[in-house]
Amino acid sequence: MRRHDRKGLLPGRVIATTRDFCTLLTGEDEPVAARIPGRLHHLKRRVGGLLPVVGDWVVFKPAGASRSAVVEEVLPRQTCLSRQAPGRRGRLVEQVIAANVDTVFVITGLDQDFNPRRIERYLALVTGSGARAVVLLNKADLCSDPEPYRLQVESFGCPVVILSAEQGTGLDALSPFMTTGDTIAMLGSSGVGKSTLINRLLGEERQQVATVSESDGKGRHTTTHRELLRLPGGVLLMDNPGMRELQLWKETASLEEAFEDIFVLARDCRFSDCRHLEEPDCSVKQAVADGRLAEERFQSFLKLQQELVRHGGH
Numbered sequence: 001m002r003r004h005d006r007k008g009l010l011p012g013r014v015i016a017t018t019r020d021f022c023t024l025l026t027g028e029d030e031p032v033a034a035r036i037p038g039r040l041h042h043l044k045r046r047v048g049g050l051l052p053v054v055g056d057w058v059v060f061k062p063a064g065a066s067r068s069a070v071v072e073e074v075l076p077r078q079t080c081l082s083r084q085a086p087g088r089r090g091r092l093v094e095q096v097i098a099a100n101v102d103t104v105f106v107i108t109g110l111d112q113d114f115n116p117r118r119i120e121r122y123l124a125l126v127t128g129s130g131a132r133a134v135v136l137l138n139k140a141d142l143c144s145d146p147e148p149y150r151l152q153v154e155s156f157g158c159p160v161v162i163l164s165a166e167q168g169t170g171l172d173a174l175s176p177f178m179t180t181g182d183t184i185a186m187l188g189s190s191g192v193g194k195s196t197l198i199n200r201l202l203g204e205e206r207q208q209v210a211t212v213s214e215s216d217g218k219g220r221h222t223t224t225h226r227e228l229l230r231l232p233g234g235v236l237l238m239d240n241p242g243m244r245e246l247q248l249w250k251e252t253a254s255l256e257e258a259f260e261d262i263f264v265l266a267r268d269c270r271f272s273d274c275r276h277l278e279e280p281d282c283s284v285k286q287a288v289a290d291g292r293l294a295e296e297r298f299q300s301f302l303k304l305q306q307e308l309v310r311h312g313g314h
């Protein structure tokens with residue numbers, strides 16, 4: 001931060017954004033509203049520069065007597081969750097929806113919502129972003145024997161926590177994944193219990209978090225929905241509408257991580273570029289035939305592989 005110190009700049013963390021303003025957490029008690037200058041929009045268009053998204057660290061010039069604070073620069077991202085969104089001429093473009101998330105809770109319900117294929121897709125997305133994934137099996141109160149579900153998800157190679165957000169049971173098992181200073185986010189389809197869990201985690205503070213009123217430095221006040229919430233214990237929780245619409249973005253590495261077992265088997269295929277379709281001596285298909293690899297898992301791998309090809313991955 002030395003270089004920035006000299007110019008009188010300060011660091012801040014983005015907790016909400018609009019097109020022209022972002023709300024920053026700084027060392028101070030009150031969040032700061034900082035303007036996103038046209039220069040950054042220009043750099044984004046011309047050379048793919050960074051525009052602030054929730055979770056970004058930025059340096060900004062503090063407000064002066066007659067002007068608001070201004071974002072100077074977005075700092076490089078440690079992790080980056082993105083989705084595909086329709087861009088100009090119907091092309092899909094990458095849209096970053098959250099930066100610097102350390103851990104993503106992939107939530108699913110132990111009721112009719114349970115869908116291992118969907119969990120795999122979420123896991124592929126999270127590992128591709130650079131964040132760590134933990135699967136939360138919620139609504140344990142509705143399931144007489146959650147253990148088989150746990151085993152199935154653990155076989156995907158990620159930690160699993162069984163809990164009931166509504167009843168408040170099993171939440172202690174989350175603490176190893178919520179270290180002070182961490183930023184966590186939640187992914188999961190509608191109705192799995194994300195809001196219920198967020199309220200649980202917020203505990204007493206939940207009343208205060210809905211909206212905040214902030215000054216933009218010119219005496220105007222804007223009400224922003226804060227998308228990065230401070231939990232008791234110094235953990236930041238991202239509650240971002242975009243998170244709810246995430247789709248898989250091309251990310252070959254993530255496929256490899258999400259289906260490590262298949263990539264290990266594929267080393268014994270006769271062809272190094274085997275797609276495990278019609279090729280002879282395919283050890284992946286052999287494993288399916290022998291029952292060493294679940295047919296369903298193989299199918300979901302193929303489906304994901306196809307999507308990546310369609311979206312321009314390799």
Ligand SMILES: Nc1nc2c(ncn2[C@@H]2O[C@H](COP(=O)(O)OP(=O)(O)OP(=O)(O)O)[C@@H](O)[C@H]2O)c(=O)[nH]1
Pocket residue numbers: 138139140141142163164165166167188189190191192193194195196197244
């Ligand atoms: N039985 C049971 N119900 C739960 C549990 N957690 C949440 N629910 C219920 O599931 C429903 C959906 O919960 P929400 O927290 O609103 O789910 P959400 O994931 O935030 O849903 P969206 O806002 O649509 O994305 C509510 O009726 C909750 O009361 C749980 O642990 N057990």
Ligand SMILES: [Zn+2]
Pocket residue numbers: 266269270274275276277279281282283284285
């Ligand atoms: Zn093969």
